[in-house]
Amino acid sequence: MEAELQVRSSEGALHRERRCDLCGLPLSKARSRSLMGGEPKEFCCPGCKAVYEILVSKYGELPQKVESTELFRLCKESGLLGQSGGKAPRSGSAAGVEASYSLELWFKISGMSCPSCSWLLERLLEKVKGVKEAEVSFGTELSRILYDPSFVTPGELMEKISSWGYQALPVQEGDEARIRAPFSLRRVVVAALLTCQVMMISWAVYWGFLEELGQRAVSYLSVPIWVLSTPVIFWCGFPVMRRGIAAMRAWMPNVETLVSLASLSAYLYSMGSIFRGSLHLYFDTGCMLVTTVLLGRYVEERMRAKLRDSSFLEMARLGFLKARVWRRGQEEWVPASQVEKGQEIEVREGETIPVDGIVTRGQAMVDNSSLTGESRPVALARGSPALAGAIVLQGRGFVLASGPWSASLLGEMVSSVMEAMKIPTSWDNLAQKGLRWFVLGVIALGLSSSLWLVVSGQDLKDALMRGLTVWAVACPCALGIAIPVAKSAAIALGRKRGIVVRNPEILERGGRLDEILLDKTGTVTHGNFEMREIHCPEENCEELLSIAASLEAASEHLIAKRIVASALERGIRLEQVQDFHEEQGSGVRGLVGKRRVFVGSEVWMRRSEQRISPALLEKAREYQSKGFTVAFVAWDGSVKGLLAMGDALRDTASWLVQALVRRGMRVRLISGDSKVTTSMVARELGLEDFSGEATPSDKARIVEELKGEGKMVAAVGDGFNDGPALALAHMGIAVGRRARGPGGGADVWIPGGELEKILEALDLCKKARRTVIENLVLSGLYNSVALAAALGGLLTPFVAVGAMFLSSLTVVANSWRLSRCPLGAHALELGKTPFRAPSCEALQA
Template sequence: MPPITTHFNLPITGMTCASCAGRIERTLRAVPGVSKAIVNFATEQAHVEARADSMPALIHAVDKAGYSVMNERLELAIEGMTCASCSGRVERALAKVSGVRSVNVNFASERALVEMVGLPDPEVLIQAVNDAGYTAREITDRQTSDYRARIRGNSERTAMGFAIALAFPLLLPMLLEPFGIHWMLSPWVQASLATPVQFLIGARFYVAAWKALKARSGNMDLLIAVGTTASYGLSLYQWARTPEGGMPHLYFEASAVVIALILVGKYLENRAKRQTAGAIRALEALRPERATQVIDGVECDVAISALRLGDVVSVLPGERIPVDGEVTDGESHVDESLITGESMPVFKPFGAKVTGGAINGNGRLLIRTTAIGAESVLAKIIRLVEDAQGAKAPIQRLVDKVSAVFVPLVLVIALITLIVWLSLGASWETALINSVAVLVIACPCALGLATPTAIMAGTGVAARYGILIKDAEAVERAHNINAVVLDKTGTLTTGRPRIASVIAVNGDEQEVLALAGALQAGSEHPLARAVVEACRARAVGLAPLATSRILPGKGIEGSVGNRRLKFGSRRLLSPGMNIPAYVIKQAQVLESDGHTLSWLVDAGDRPKVLALFAFTDQIKAGAAVAIRKLQERNIECHLLTGDNVGSAKLVADALGIADFRAGALPADKSDTVRKLKKSRVVAMVGDGVNDAPALAAADLGIAMGSGTDVAMHTASITLMRGDIMLIPAALEISRKTYFKIRQNLFWAFIFNAIGIPLAASGLLSPVIAGAAMALSSVCVVGNALWLKTWKPGTAR
């Protein structure tokens, strides 16, 4: 039979000309199984006919050619999952859909994050989930999703209430017996109470079990359905064989009470799971739906979705800021605590940047919109938290493997229990009840909830205090960190340097300041901002900048008027360049005093130094305490900076850092991190573009949120404010979260390791087994929720 051929449409990014399209075509045609490949440069699409299983090879070929296949992400709400084996089955079903690159199904949040090539068709994914025996829908509005979850929760509560009301009379004789009261309901009454619990309220277990069997799999529902049906059937058998007028030994209470207890456990478990997702709901609540737009001095109330970049909005005292923007009029203190974790209001003068979701304090502000929708800071924070909570920690892979074989293994153990008891001469009644107890007490729910609930609780509470953990894997890596490499400027220091002195070779400070200011006007580098601020303070006019380019690790080069200039570190100085002796001597003095030095160079035909700039930057408050906390945990601290030796030594000595390296280029920083990784587990902390390679090279990258987007995208953890105390706090919450994961997994495994043998030995009745099983899941989720009590100040 010839292989099935299908048609793929791959959206390609990175093409700049028609030759790129040709190169991709040739690469795709070389892939085994490809019969046709046409790349359209205008639409940026590749149309490929190939074997149905060729998608991974096609993507790899495009990547190898130097381009990339565009991915889209879709979030689905999954209903009907009852244990970890269910989430694994949904994952496998979605992974088989053509075009799916990765799938993460989170049993705790009941969400599936699907990454697909090109524009995904939600209906195809939903159908795949339905075919696997579950229900799926696309999440487009979280408020609607939460509303549906509440409706489902109310339905669960109602079913639980009826089950308890019907099962309690069956349990009552057992409760009264220790007090010497021997009372029993008639068989007809017992059957009347147990039947609706078993087949109406418990119908969900039969439906889910049947779907699992059709998918040639097993789940918790199968164990419950088999176990309770056996108890119910045994009761009917005992009743039928008892002579009229006799009182048979019935087990209706076992089937009904087990179902009621399991429903109680699932209800409490689901309530607790919703609490672990409270961080995202709290962030979503920060988004205002309306804003006051100002057009030609006239204010009008508009929907947030109607705003565009550059629009001006008015925010009165006490109102929530609707957009990311810049203050164009007014000044006020702004409460950003729910976004950055900063407890004190932050003063926002003219020109300051503000974040949507923050609360305006005591003054009216006019704000020009600089980011809307998915590009806003709040939207990015929510996306990061969702990604972290939806991702799987590496330790979860072991749990998934165990869960996949757990139910079949329990069925085998239950069958062995039945056979062994019968072989020992026990009655069918005793053997079957012990076998039922094995089925009831064994449940993979606790295993499936152990990791995701801890991840959701830990990342959620961290986000509340301004610590954004990008992925679950970062939590596992962070708890092993034993070395931290720290950048200086913007990390250990405030990142707001000021000019301490200017030494002009020709003696005209105003002129060299004007040239340096013109060259640095468009730069976001802290030293550039210091130069521009000095020009503004001294009312120095800036000439227009014709061209400019960054010199990585050195500085900046550009043309001001008819002069080509360079501004930056000592590396700009070429050998033999004429530098007055008094300037060299002054540079040595300033550097030994811990100043950062920058040189302004005329880069014409005969390069020469025009001026020397000396900058000073304050060490952040709390930096010494943060370093001491890290060292108390036996974490080595290393200082790595592109600044001069004198400045680096001053900061290192003040903070008690024994190992420091100055004058490091971006490549030097990443090389240093790689060398340290050979003997240590390394975290890199930085905030600038030049820190990005080192952040990527480290075992764990931590970006200061006051830094650049490049650094934050590269890092695994982002600190939303420049408080250096968040570094030990980030490692602490990661360590606590990982500890909770291990703790949960330990108790889940131990529970089954102890409970199943006890049930098989006849030491547990089905009722006690059902209560224990329900309690195990509630305990695991409750244990994870303890993380919500964590505060940065509790780090030790």
């Protein structure tokens, strides 16, 4: 934390303002002082001083991100910090200083009925003082809020959200949201019981069953009807009213706005009838509207919860795992987000591994289904990679962390899925624009129909019922949720199957492809190169390997890693490298000792003006004809030797090519390897189209050329040398863990690297597009027919509300059907069962 801050006074002079050494707030006269490690520290209040002392005694020093510690959060939320009487600097205040930190908060928000709700919540939250950023996802019902704890607390944010008609709970308590949701079963039951009483009395009055009592005596029954209706409208329907009013205030009318207008109009009209002594009461209409809305929302939320199957919530919860860390011989629990690289953590039976790392001690059997979608035990022993999210089925072990949870494979998966849920597709944008005008149009249409009947001489009662029916029957929710619910179902299904959808736009394209480009190394091959031969006619082979490995140690390429590993296995010591440069897909160069060394392909040698002797070139051709990948090693202007490495095809590579061809796609193999080696692999796969010696820019150019011909193109690769091609293709598919970096521009990520899931991804896109179209057709057809019937006087408000929610439930049920669709039926095309690649080995690759 900054202890001092430069502040410009009103006279324009700069002076240094003392700040609290814990929270960073300005110091008041009632400051607290303490001597910490021989250095004087000042605090704005006793609470900050106490928290500072506790953190230093616990960790030995103040954590870098003190605001992320649980102790700081707890004390801040309890109001124990910053209570010196001095106020936090506000934006635009005289101090002109904002707090130098912000916290991230995740909420599980229930009660959202359509995408307009998430849009409304984002706008309202962004207006709260202290909220820097707010993101609300309708599909996942999760909210991420970046806020300044100096201005607002999580409790205050929860109260704000509650005041707008929604329920917010921290992610860890998300299951309780269903119980305490605004449309809870308690409100539904109370509304239903009271509405039954209102309907029973009203029925007796309307049908003349009490005529013998006289009109004056019967008119007294309007009082109990009014008394029974009031709690239904204003208590049971409070979430509906509050949400509808909040939407109107934000100029974002929604279905709750329509229901609120209809039920309040019926209630107020009936109140006026009581004072006029009339028996034409419509309390029953208002009560039925509210009760039907509550029941419909309750059923809809339950169905949406089943649709999601808590998958998104469980993913977010994994970010709150804690790690058992050993410090100075003592066991401590720290959040997985605060685990540092190089720390050793312990995991025991039944626990979830919180971060990625390498097993240093112990043995265990784990379940990696949260990563790969395949529930099968995987053995871990010393040296095995341990992945965050894996559940320890048996045994225990110690893991050397490779970083915090956010840097883990699962952390990147969660981040990708959450990001995909936030990305609006072109259909989303079109639907949102249409919805806003649709609701306003329905309001105007209801008023116009009522006014037209009044002007035409119709009874005021009939005019009111016509307007109420038009407002009640219109269902913008069905149109609003048609796309997001289907998108959520598709993304959730993909995650369960080990397929991460990064760009939801591809769901609209439906997997319609003409040509698919397959990268060779690390995609159709395992990428596990083995050093087969070292050819160096004029140099010492061990020295040649030492020089090449020293240079390649700075590269992340698969071949580079294999060269380095081969040198280390032989006990060769690596040298320091200077002026390192890597040309993606071609080779590397740098200073090893006093030599300017070049390692890479034949093209790289010629481009670097390194002479290749005819004998070495002939030997390279011999290796390439065997399918080996050849790395040339050169210095002093000529190639000194060759490194020949072999790689094996994946078991499912040929099967994948056949399946794609059967689907009518043209398949082409592209590689940065030599043309001879690429042709050998293409021949094994049964392909005639291939391109060798292709640089990353060449791969991107091929994609652009095919797109220019009007073809729908997909590119599949490991994301290392083919990142630009993956980003430019209509559908980029990255396979394997390496896709976390340069392959981030891909539309789909298959972390496990299983090739058969490429076909599953195509199936997923096709089914998602079909579901979206079905949803839009169903909701559009409903609104067209329902509005026409309402305007023609063929519906009552009660029937209209029931039909409205039936349409919403139909859309949700159709999307739920998508989540139950099996993927992998494509295996039947070849008359074989789907191949299941060993998940652990695939992830290691």
